[in-house]
Amino acid sequence: MKLKRNMLSMALASALLTMAAGVQAQDDTQPAADETAADEAAKRRKQGEGEAVKLDSYEVTGFMRSIEKAVLIKQESNSIVEAISAEDIGKLPDISIADSISRLPGLTAQRVAGRASTINIRGLAGDFSTTLLNGREQVSAGDNRGVEFDQYPSELISGVLVYKTPDATLPAQGISGTVDLRTVRPLSYVGPRFSVNARLEQNSLGELNDGFGDRGNRLSATYIDNGFADGRVGLAIGIARLDSPGQFREWEAWGFPTATINGSEALVLGGNKIKAGSVDNVRTGVMAVLEFEPNDVYRGAIDVYYSKFERAETTRWLEFGLGWSGATLSNPQVENGIVVGGSWAGVRPVVRTDLSEFDDKLFAIGFNNQFKFNDDWRGIADFSLSRADRNQEILEVYAGAPTGDNAQFTLDPRNGPARYQFGFDYGDPARIGLTDPGGWGQDGYVKYPNIDDKLRSARLAVERSFVDGHLSGIEAGVHYSNREKSRESDEFFLDLKDADFVAIPPELLGRPTRAAFANTNIIAYDTRAVVARFHNFRPNLCRDCAAKNWTVEEEIVTPYVQFNIDTAIGSVPVRGNFGLQYVDVDQESTGLGVIGGDGSRTTVTHDGDKYSNVLPSLNLAFTLPHDQFIRFGAARQLARPRMDHMRMFADYGIDTTKGIWSGSGGNARLRPWQSDSFDLSYEKYFGYTGYVSAAVFHKDLKTYIYEAVNTQFDFSIFDLSAFTGPNRPASTIGEFRQQVNGEGGSINGWEFAASLPIGEWVAPLQGFGLIANYSDTRSSIQPNGPGTTQTLPGLSRYVSNVTAYYERGGFSTRVSRRARSDFRGEIQGFGADRETQFIRGEAIVDFQIGYSFAEGSALTGMTVLLQVNNLTNEEYREFFRDPGVVDRPRKFVEYGRTLLVGVNYKF
Numbered sequence: 055m056k057l058k059r060n061m062l063s064m065a066l067a068s069a070l071l072t073m074a075a076g077v078q079a080q081d082d083t084q085p086a087a088d089e090t091a092a093d094e095a096a097k098r099r100k101q102g103e104g105e106a107v108k109l110d111s112y113e114v115t116g117f118m119r120s121i122e123k124a125v126l127i128k129q130e131s132n133s134i135v136e137a138i139s140a141e142d143i144g145k146l147p148d149i150s151i152a153d154s155i156s157r158l159p160g161l162t163a164q165r166v167a168g169r170a171s172t173i174n175i176r177g178l179a180g181d182f183s184t185t186l187l188n189g190r191e192q193v194s195a196g197d198n199r200g201v202e203f204d205q206y207p208s209e210l211i212s213g214v215l216v217y218k219t220p221d222a223t224l225p226a227q228g229i230s231g232t233v234d235l236r237t238v239r240p241l242s243y244v245g246p247r248f249s250v251n252a253r254l255e256q257n258s259l260g261e262l263n264d265g266f267g268d269r270g271n272r273l274s275a276t277y278i279d280n281g282f283a284d285g286r287v288g289l290a291i292g293i294a295r296l297d298s299p300g301q302f303r304e305w306e307a308w309g310f311p312t313a314t315i316n317g318s319e320a321l322v323l324g325g326n327k328i329k330a331g332s333v334d335n336v337r338t339g340v341m342a343v344l345e346f347e348p349n350d351v352y353r354g355a356i357d358v359y360y361s362k363f364e365r366a367e368t369t370r371w372l373e374f375g376l377g378w379s380g381a382t383l384s385n386p387q388v389e390n391g392i393v394v395g396g397s398w399a400g401v402r403p404v405v406r407t408d409l410s411e412f413d414d415k416l417f418a419i420g421f422n423n424q425f426k427f428n429d430d431w432r433g434i435a436d437f438s439l440s441r442a443d444r445n446q447e448i449l450e451v452y453a454g455a456p457t458g459d460n461a462q463f464t465l466d467p468r469n470g471p472a473r474y475q476f477g478f479d480y481g482d483p484a485r486i487g488l489t490d491p492g493g494w495g496q497d498g499y500v501k502y503p504n505i506d507d508k509l510r511s512a513r514l515a516v517e518r519s520f521v522d523g524h525l526s527g528i529e530a531g532v533h534y535s536n537r538e539k540s541r542e543s544d545e546f547f548l549d550l551k552d553a554d555f556v557a558i559p560p561e562l563l564g565r566p567t568r569a570a571f572a573n574t575n576i577i578a579y580d581t582r583a584v585v586a587r588f589h590n591f592r593p594n595l596c597r598d599c600a601a602k603n604w605t606v607e608e609e610i611v612t613p614y615v616q617f618n619i620d621t622a623i624g625s626v627p628v629r630g631n632f633g634l635q636y637v638d639v640d641q642e643s644t645g646l647g648v649i650g651g652d653g654s655r656t657t658v659t660h661d662g663d664k665y666s667n668v669l670p671s672l673n674l675a676f677t678l679p680h681d682q683f684i685r686f687g688a689a690r691q692l693a694r695p696r697m698d699h700m701r702m703f704a705d706y707g708i709d710t711t712k713g714i715w716s717g718s719g720g721n722a723r724l725r726p727w728q729s730d731s732f733d734l735s736y737e738k739y740f741g742y743t744g745y746v747s748a749a750v751f752h753k754d755l756k757t758y759i760y761e762a763v764n765t766q767f768d769f770s771i772f773d774l775s776a777f778t779g780p781n782r783p784a785s786t787i788g789e790f791r792q793q794v795n796g797e798g799g800s801i802n803g804w805e806f807a808a809s810l811p812i813g814e815w816v817a818p819l820q821g822f823g824l825i826a827n828y829s830d831t832r833s834s835i836q837p838n839g840p841g842t843t844q845t846l847p848g849l850s851r852y853v854s855n856v857t858a859y860y861e862r863g864g865f866s867t868r869v870s871r872r873a874r875s876d877f878r879g880e881i882q883g884f885g886a887d888r889e890t891q892f893i894r895g896e897a898i899v900d901f902q903i904g905y906s907f908a909e910g911s912a913l914t915g916m917t918v919l920l921q922v923n924n925l926t927n928e929e930y931r932e933f934f935r936d937p938g939v940v941d942r943p944r945k946f947v948e949y950g951r952t953l954l955v956g957v958n959y960k961f
Contacts, residue, residue: 117868118823118861121743121809123213132618132630133221133673134685134735134749136161138214151211151235152203153900153923157855158216159747159807159827162874163203164848164893165930166881167333167367168300168949171204175216176751176803177831178230179848179880182693182727186234187418188357190436191226193507195363195414195444197541198696200880201233205361205416207294207339209251209274212238218751219687219733221671222616222633225513225533229693229729229753237357238278240288241345246279253956258927259301259948263368264564264578266332270298272956283348290343300333303570304371304947305471310934311377315386315393321942322386322393323465324378326472329371330570337363353424365412370567370576372480373492374403374461381458390940394465401461404492405453405480407581413445434515434531444505451498451548451581451589454491455480456555469894469931470943474572481566481575488556488588498548498589503541503602511535524621526629533612539697543602547592548585556588597648597705600656604645604701604720608694611638619674630674637667643702643722649776650707657773659702663723667692681740687733695724695759699793706772706790708781715769715788725795728756743823746808753801760839762794799835801846813862821862828854843937847890850874864906869925873897876933891944894931901925915961921954 123139136158152170156163163170172180180200185192194201213236220227253272261268273295280288308325315322338361345355375381380400387395420438427433455478465472480486490497515531550556564578616633642662649655671689678684699720706717735749767790774786807827813820831851838844852875859868875895882889904919932945 117859117866118743118811121811121823121825125739125743125745125809127213127215128745129681129683129737129739132675134218134687134733136216136218140212150204151206151208151214154208155203155214155216155233157825157857157870157872159749159855160218160803160805160829160831160853161216162848162850162853162872164879165896165898165949166202166204167365168302168924168930168947169204169335171202172200172880173203173233174848174850174877175228175230175233176218176829177801177833177849177851178228178693178846181696182230182848183228184226184232186226186232187359187440188237188420188422189234190418190420190438190511191440191509191535192416192418193440193442193509193537193539195416195442195505195507197505197698199694205337205339205363205414206235207274207296207337207361209272209276209294210237210292210339210341210359211235219671219673219685219731220669220689220691221631221673222614222635222669223515223529223531225612225614225635225637226535227669227691229691229727229731237292237341237343237359238290239345239355240278240280240290240343241285241347243278243280243288246277246281247960248275248277249958249960250275251956251958253921253954255298255952255954257299257301257950257952259303259950261332262301262303262330263332263370263567266299266301266334266368268299268301270296270335272296272298272954280345283346286347288343288345290341290345292339292341294337294339296335296337298335298337298952300331300335300367300949302329302331302333302947302949304329304331304945305571306945307470307472307934307943308375308378310392310942313377313383313393315383315388318388320386320388320391320393321939322377322383323463323472325373325375326474327371327373328471328474328570328572329369330567330576331367331369331371333365333367335363335365337361351426353426355420355422357420357422359416359418361414361416363412363414363416365410365414367408367410368581369406369408369410370578371406371408372403372569372572372574372576373406374401375492376401389467392465392467392940392942394467395463398461398463400458401476402458402491403454403476403480404494405455405486405577407451407453407579409447409449409581411447415441415443417441430519432517432519434513434517436513438511440509440511442505442507444503446503447500448503449498449500449581449585451488451585452490452492452494452496453486453488453558453577455485456487456489466943468941468943469929469933470946471571474574476572476574479574480569481577483558483560483563483577486577487558488550488584489554496547496592497550498585499546499594500548500585500591501543501545503543505539505541507537507539509535509537524619525617526620527618528615529618529633530615531613533610533614535610535612536608537610538605538607540605541602541698541701543599545594545596545599547594548589549592550588551590552588558584562587595652595654597652600646600648601701601703601705601719604643604698604703606643606697606700606722607641609640612636623676627677628674629677630672632672633670635669635671637669638664639666640664641700641722643700643720645702645704645720647703647719647772648705649773655776657776659704659772661702661722661771665725667726667728681738683735683737683739685733685735685737687731689731690728690756691731691753692726692728694726695721695793699759700724704772704790706769708777708783709789710781712789713781714783715767715774715786716790717767717769717788718791721792721794724759724793725757727758729753729801730756741811741814743811744809744814747806749805751801751803751805755797755799755801755835757795757797758799758835758837759793760796760837760842761791762796762839764790764792764794767792796836796839799833801831801833801835803829803831805829821860823859823861825857825859826855828852844890845878847878847880850877850895852895864908865904866906867901867903869899869901871897871899891932892935892941894933896928896930897926898928899925915959917958919954919956919958921952921956923952923954924949925951927951 704719709716
């Protein structure tokens with residue numbers, strides 16, 4: 055016994071020392087797609103899925119039941135995790151699973167078009183985490199790795215597990231964490247079940263644009279049955295359809311140049327955009343699971359997920375230069391060095407109509423096989439495919455008046471917007487026609503960005519369990535993945551065919567749109583019919599267009615071994631695991647090289663690299679008296695580089711001043727972000743639904759990625775045959791600006807969370823409860839390179855979530871508030887490329903009230919409900935931030951409230 059314990063101690067110490075010594079690491083995650091901590095916990099508690107639980111004198115179902123299941127998962131896990139469990143299948147109340155995930159401790163969501171879309175874990179953007187579906191890595195329809203969670207209907211997700219500390223069996227982990235979305239396993243349910251849900255919704259901003267309504271609906275249905283082949287075959291099928299309108303009013307500043315105002319320097323608006331937009335979001339999701347256990351040796355499951363998300367947006371708006379134009383300012387009003395009011399003369403707004411259409415498709419299929427050879431040995435073979443593609447069209451058409459206008463304005467210098475009084479009615483077809491009022495050399499623009507992302511993976515593993523001793527088991531296996539992501543974009547200028555100014559025919563006109571933050575209208579017309587009748591297409595062969603066409607391929611092989619611990623130190627029970635991954639990577643990229651810089655001459659470029667990393671990990675859970683736990687995690691984690699940083703694009707030529715090769719572009723040889731991470735957590739549980747926890751974490755960055763000039767770049771990987779003559783450098787070594795790997799920096803933080811079932815302690819308040827969490831995260835990483843001051847994308851220093859609820863006697867209500875401080879977020883910018891902007895902190899409040907009819911009544915199984923999302927109509931705000939200069943507003947957007955009424959029915 056003593057020898058065995060000493061061997062265990064040496065193994066744990068060896069794992070820590072290996073990590074501290076600087077063993078290299080790499081990213082890839084995947085929790086077992088077989089039994090989860092929740093399954094094991096459910097077995098120990100001997101509670102069937104979805105069954106009611108008795109807490110003293112009243113029955114726990116619905117939302118409190120979901121809390122009980124989530125708390126149980128957290129308590130039983132060997133890692134530091136956060137969990138979500140559906141109240142009942144198909145009954146998570148949020149529009150997408152992103153809203154639910156964003157309420158977990160240390161997690162936040164970034165709104166895109168008014169909806170929670172991307173998830174930030176512990177202050178890091180979505181590209182630093184990995185998303186799984188039933189334990190398998192998922193691809194993304196976006197430009198990079200971060201999954202857009204609004205493509206996953208909450209009605210089809212039965213639970214979510216967020217790993218904040220990894221283990222060796224997760225071959226697709228990220229630096230920030232891993233999000234595992236779970237669908238149902240039908241053999242875990244009792245009897246056949248059917249549920250149907252319906253919602254009607256309305257947006258508070260009304261109908262802003264002609265042809266777009268403000269009302270929508272949500273419909274879903276789920277069927278689960280395990281009554282086939284004497285209970286050895288189970289089937290689950292679910293479908294969810296969303297038809298949801300969106301409306302927004304937006305103001306955006308071009309920037310704030312310095313001008314001399316009344317003899318002193320002041321910041322003045324360089325230009326503005328004022329928009330009124332309407333969106334139709336139509337999403338159809340389908341889930342199917344076939345689970346079978348023909349005998350005691352074999353158990354298998356095939357699960358399929360499909361989502362089609364169509365988004366059509368029309369935005370009508372005015373864009374006009376002020377300080378960066380020929381307009382003149384009179385009667386300026388200055389506050390704190392910023393011009394906040396005055397009158398502009400000679401303003402020439404571009405009256406724009408933009409159409410943006412997305413067609414996203416996600417498909418995932420997995421085949422899991424488990425073999426129980428005997429009581430001690432088990433085998434796993436898992437195979438999967440994940441695929442996503444996006445087809446997008448972004449169309450711009452320009453109109454305007456033949457003469458300049460006058461505009462009075464006032465500006466909120468903190469958040470925006472600026473409000474305008476124009477002299478013209480820009481909805482008047484007698485004054486407004488198709489033209490180029492901005493002098494941009496075009497009358498419109500259209501681009502067609504497309505993305506295709508495909509991932510094939512397989513996992514083979516064997517497990518050996520032990521009854522006696524300090525180890526409860528050993529698992530060894532190998533994970534293989536092959537991923538290929540490509541992006542392309544064709545782009546064209548629009549030119550009027552016959553004239554510089556064309557009046558729009560009456561038969562093509564629609565109802566004018568009321569301009570946002572101004573006293574005028576905006577002309578509306580059938581955009582596609584106008585383009586077909588009056589415009590020609592002219593290809594745009596530019597440098598930036600070439601940069602948008604690339605392919606990145608990765609082949610990753612990850613053998614791993616993990617030792618599971620179940621022992622004691624003195625009288626303190628200890629469980630957990632320690633293990634090791636060896637990650638072998640072969641990555642390459644193909645793109646376009648631009649010769650000479652103007653985009654007219656291109657060549658195909660190709661590059662790549664091979665390397666390996668080692669990832670040790672350790673998780674320990676110490677069980678203390680009175681349902682207390684102390685958890686410790688240590689691991690080397692990594693996040694693979696962004697796809698657009700790895701693209702093999704190059705713009706190159708000869709720097710005649712220095713006499714060397716010079717250029718800029720991507721880096722197909724980038725290594726991942728790497729971090730040595732340490733976590734410590736204390737948890738105290740009480741009752742079935744209560745706990746408090748406090749955690750601290752530290753991530754010591756070994757490598758990170760930033761843009762710099764590589765002065766020893768070898769240009770021989772490019773086609774240099776076009777360069778001849780005496781100016782051609784003799785050496786192929788030159789300067790190339792690209793993303794490179796740097797060293798140093800850290801992320802530190804602490805988190806506090808509590809689930810307080812107040813009704814268990816105060817009898818008159820039975821049914822009342824409170825869930826709250828708060829996190830504080832800080833970073834010393836300089837993601838834009840040494841000496842820069844910008845923060846990591848996605849990092850909000852302060853994040854908090856509060857949910858107050860009441861549930862008893864069929865009646866339920868809850869209100870939730872999620873808040874985050876200022877952060878730098880990634881958005882789709884000019885040219886449909888990704889860019890980062892500073893985003894103001896926000897607080898989103900959601901409310902729900904409902905009633906479930908009692909068993910035995912005529913309406914048994916029915917629940918009626920009312921929801922209000924974004925109850926306080928919280929605006930989305932961006933701002934400019936520069937060292938030594940006061941923050942200035944960049945963007946201000948109102949999305950309105952969304953009211954939903956609905957009914958759920960199950961039997």
